[in-house]
Amino acid sequence: MTDKEFTIKNYFDFFNEGKLMGNKCTKCGTIHVPPKKLCNKCYGTELEWFEFGGKGTLQSYSLIGVGARYFANQGYSIKKPYCFGVVKLEEGPHISGHIVGPDDFEQHPDNFKVGLPVKIKFLTIETEGKEPKIDLGFEPA
Ligand SMILES: [Zn+2]
Incomplete structure (x- = not known):
């Protein structure tokens, strides 16, 4: 390849x-x-x-209100927490990433469950004065 x-x-x-x-x-x-x-x-x-095919299941997660500056710079805060989770990929290995969803999906803890099927969503992170960066995320499949 x-x-x-x-x-x-x-x-x-x-x-x-x-x-x-x-x-x-x-x-x-x-x-x-x-x-x-x-x-x-x-x-x-x-x-x-x-x-990797890009599919997996959510194995554990945290909704984080006071998190890394990296996330604060993306507009997350105690009032708008983000979800960070561990995903078991279909092929076996585990990997961590930002779990996102449509609209304000992340602000509703009931949306998240262990075993939730997810798929990769590459996220474009804009930081002022820097080239946009692509980061690994997952969304509900
Ligand atoms: Zn070997």
């Missing part, structure tokens, strides 16, 4: 193409996200890029 190095920079660069990419050990089949240089399970170095 690609001979790009397994770096965090390349992992984030794939977000710009709308892809969540990890890597897979060709020896034991273990899938990593973000990609690793060495297999977590067998310590093998024979790895190949792996594209």
